[in-house]
Amino acid sequence: SSFTSIVDKLNNLLSNMNAPEPTVILTGDFNFPFVKWTKDTHNGCRWEINSSSTTLDEKAQFLKLTEVVDKYNLVQAIEEPTRERNTLDIVFTNDISIFTHIEVLKSSLSDHNQIEVTTNFKTNNRDINKETPNYGGETDFWQLNFHNDNVSWYTINKEINDIPWHILFNEKNTETCINILLSCLLMLCIKLIPRKKTRNKSKIPRERKKLLNRMKMLKREKHRTYSKIKEKMLEKKIHETETMLIHHRKEERRTKEKKVIENMKNNPKVLFDYINKQKDRDTKIGPFKIQNEYIYDQKEICKLLV
Template sequence: MELSVYYQNTRGLRSKTQDFYTSSLSCCADIICLTETWLNEGIQDGELFDLNTYEVYRQDRNLATTGKKDGGGVLIAVNRKLSSRSEAAWTSPGICEDMWVSVSLNPSVRLHVCCVYVPPYATEQNLMAHLNTLSNIVESRPDDRFLIVGDYNVPKILWTLNNSRNCFIATVVHDRLGECLVDGYSLLNFSQYNGVRNCNGRSLDLVFSSLTDVKVTTCDLPFVEEDLHHKSLNIVVNINDECRLKNGTSYSKFKFHHANYDIINREINDINWHNLFLDIDVDAAVNRFYSIIHQIIRRFVPQKKINNKFPLWYSANTKSLIKEKYKFHRRWKRFQNNLDYVNFSNARKAVRLAIKKDYRDYVANTENNIKSNCKSFWYFVANKRQNNKLPNTMSFNGNVFSDDENISNAFSSYFGNHGKEEEGANKS
C-alpha cells in the first residue's frame, strides 16, 4: 500500500488561512505535516481544513516550555479514511517541538508519524532530549513503522545519494549538532530520504524512516507560497502489508442533542458499579468503565451519516474538474506516461483556481445576504469554529495551569469538591 504525505514549512499561517484552506480542499494527500505554523488558540482547525475530510492534530508553541510567545508550532492532519490517534505522551521535553500521531493500517500494522521543528538556537542538549525520547519510543515498539519529518535546522551536513540503499547518507558533517543528529538516527537504523536542497544548496527539512521504500520529491504546487530556505515536499511511503481503509466519503456522527437522557440516566443508575470494579486494578477499571459508557452511547444516542465528498458551495464546474483530475491521476499512476502527468498537473492547477473562485463567491454571498439569510452566516461561523485541539492552558480557582500534571490535579480537585457538595446536599 502507498501512503502519500505532504510536507511544508509554512513560515506562519495566521495571515494565510484562506489560501491554505482552499489549497487543502484540492489536496489528495493521506497525511499532511506542517512546521512553523505560528498558530495560536485564536485560529481554529476549521479555518485551515475541511474537518469532514481531515482529523487535525496540533501542537502550537508553548510559552512555558520554549520561553517564546510566537513562531514555531507543528501540525499533522490525517485523512479520515485512515484510523488515527494522537500520542501526546510521546512529546519530547525542552524547546524542540514535536507532534506524534499513530495511524492504524490494520490490526497488526501501525505507522507512527512525527512532525518535528528544531529551532535554529537549539543546542546539542536540546537535540539530545528529542533523540532520547525518540529512541525510547522506537525501542519499545520494535514491530511498528516510523516516519519522522520536519525542519531540523542543521545546515552543516552534506547529504549524498546512496544508490544501493536508495537513500541519502551524511558524507560531510561540519559541527557537533550535525554529528549528534546523524549518530542518533544511525543507532536507530533509520534512513534519511530527502535530497531536495534549498536556495543555498542545503537540506534543512529531513525525512527519516524505519521503512525502506520512501520517495521524496519537490511539490510543484505548494499550499502557500514557499520560503526560499524550505522546499515543500511530496513523500510517498510504500508499506508492504495489506491495509484496511475506512470509507473515505462518509462517516457517522453522534447527535447528542437528540439523545434520550432519561433512559441513559436510568441505565447508568441501574449499574452496580461497586461490584464491577471489585478486585480489579485501576487500568482494567478504566477500560471497563469506558466500554460500558460507549455501549450506552451507541444504544441511546442517534447517529447521523455525514457525507464529506464535496463542500456545499462547490460549483458543478469544480466537481467536474475534480473528477477529471482523478482520472488523469489514475492514468499516470497506472502507465507512468509523462503526458498523463502533464494533464494531471494542469487539471490540479485548474481545480485549485476553481475552488478559490467558488470560495470567494461563497464568502461574498454569505456577507451580502446576512440580513436576508442570517442562518447561512451562522452556519459559516460555526463551521470555522470547529477545533479538535485541547487548549494549552486551563484555569481553576483563579489559577492558570499549563502542564499536564497540574491540569490533571486541577480536574481532580474540581470533581472531588463537586462530589462532596452533592454528597452533602443528599444528606441534608
C-alpha cells in the first residue's frame, strides 16, 4: 500500500543517517484515531490500541510504523487530542529533552488543533556564501520599472526615431556602435522611465505582521498565566486574531485577483505570473476513508467526487 511504501522510505532515510546521529523530528497527521497515547514520567508517550474501533489493515499500518520508530529510538510526545477526541497529529523525536514546552491549542484555521512545540535549539545565523550567486540585476537598465503604467511608449519611440543614428554610427566599428546605442537608450530610459521601488525584505503585509505579532504576544502571555479565567480569555483573543488573519488573507487574495483582471488586457504577463505562482501550491486532496478503507490514489478520489 501507499502507507507501507512511505514507511519504507522513512526507514531508508533513517538508516542512511550519518554518524554522529543527528536530532530527528518526525511529525504529521498520521490519522490513527484508534490509538490512545499516555505520557509517562520521561515525557514520552506509550500507546494503546482500541481494537474494537479499527480494522486489521489500519492496525498493521500502525504496527509497521512503530516497528520503524522503535528501531531508531523515536519517542512520541503528544498525548492530547488534536481533532475532536482523537490524537491524529503526532510528533516523534530521538531526543525528547529538546522539547521544553508542548501545547495543543484549538485553531480557527483548521479543524485540527494546533500543536506548538518549544525547543532548546539555537540556530546558527552564519552567512552562507554561494559559489554561484544569483544575478541581482544591478545594471542601470534593471533598476528601471518598464512595467509602470505611466510610461509613455509613444514618447520613447518618437525620441528614439528622432536620434540621428546615421551620423552617430558613421565610420564606426560594430562594437563602438553598440556602445553608442546602449548609451543613448540608457539616457533616454533614465529620462522617461521611473526607477523600481526598493522592496522590503519581508513580503508579509504590515497589517498581517501586526496580527502575527499580536498572536505571539497573546500565546506568550497564555504560557505565563496561572489563572484559568485569564487563560480562557486569552484563548478567545487568540481565536479572534486567527479569524482576523483568515479574513486578511482572503481580502489580500481578492485584491490580487482584482488587480490581475484589471491589468491582464494591457499586460498579459501579470496573468501568467499569477498562474505560475498558483502552480506552486499544494492542491492534492486525500486520503479518503470509505468504510474503514483508505484511498490514496488521486484518480480514484476524483471518480468518487464526480
